[in-house]
Amino acid sequence: MKYNLTKLKNKAAKLRQETFNAFIRKGEAHLGGSFSMIEILITLYEIILRRNDKFILSKAHASFPLSLMLKKKGFNPKLTTHLEIDPKNGIHCTTGSLGHGLPIATGMAIAIKKKKKKRKIFVMISDGECQEGTTWESFLIASKHKLDNLVIIIDYNKIQALSKINDVLPLSSLKKKNRVI
Numbered sequence: 001m002k003y004n005l006t007k008l009k010n011k012a013a014k015l016r017q018e019t020f021n022a023f024i025r026k027g028e029a030h031l032g033g034s035f036s037m038i039e040i041l042i043t044l045y046e047i048i049l050r051r052n053d054k055f056i057l058s059k060a061h062a063s064f065p066l067s068l069m070l071k072k073k074g075f076n077p078k079l080t081t082h083l084e085i086d087p088k089n090g091i092h093c094t095t096g097s098l099g100h101g102l103p104i105a106t107g108m109a110i111a112i113k114k115k116k117k118k119r120k121i122f123v124m125i126s127d128g129e130c131q132e133g134t135t136w137e138s139f140l141i142a143s144k145h146k147l148d149n150l151v152i153i154i155d156y157n158k159i160q161a162l163s164k165i166n167d168v169l170p171l172s173s174l175k176k177k178n179r180v181i
């Protein structure tokens with residue numbers, strides 16, 4: 001896999017700046033959760049995703065960097081906090097109410113596995129969403145159905161809105177829990 005790290009870093013810095021400007025313009029919040037996932041987004045869209053793969057942003061309160069990046073790629077998604085389904089513009093389901101993106105992605109992965117299609121579903125969830133029941137149900141279902149076409153990325157930024165994960169509800173040994181599943 002060939003890539004130019006300096007170019008990728010520059011793209012991330014530019015997207016971070018554009019995200020900040022858009023927040024100022026629109027007067028929106030959730031800057032921390034948006035900034036923490038920018039490098040992951042750049043890596044996915046520049047290196048990892050193949051043509052028929054789908055990416056779902058479950059933590060859609062932080063949708064600005066995704067929408068701004070999709071615009072650069074020729075799509076035209078709405079620039080709003082929370083995402084509304086718009087497949088022709090790269091938004092494959094409605095997300096924003098936390099804990100929903102992963103269950104939807106899991107269902108999509110089961111469907112494409114049954115149809116024996118080669119594509120993969122990538123989904124980014126937040127560490128805050130790991131406190132939710134729907135997330136654990138999805139982990140268990142993905143494991144039972146051996147969903148090797150589902151890639152779950154957890155943005156473990158240790159914050160949730162204005163608090164720290166460890167102060168609200170710690171996720172201790174997240175790695176171990178996932179290994180067991």
Ligand SMILES: Cc1ncc(C[n+]2csc(CCOP(=O)(O)OP(=O)(O)O)c2C)c(N)n1
Pocket residue numbers: 030032033034036059061062096097098099126127128129155157159160161
């Ligand atoms: C079901 C639900 N409850 C509450 C909210 C309000 N809310 C928006 S962001 C957020 C916490 C964000 O923290 P985290 O989920 O860890 O995402 P991060 O921004 O840190 O990536 C909350 C509680 C919501 N969007 N959905």
Ligand SMILES: [Mg+2]
Pocket residue numbers: 033126127128155156157158159160161
């Ligand atoms: Mg968080």
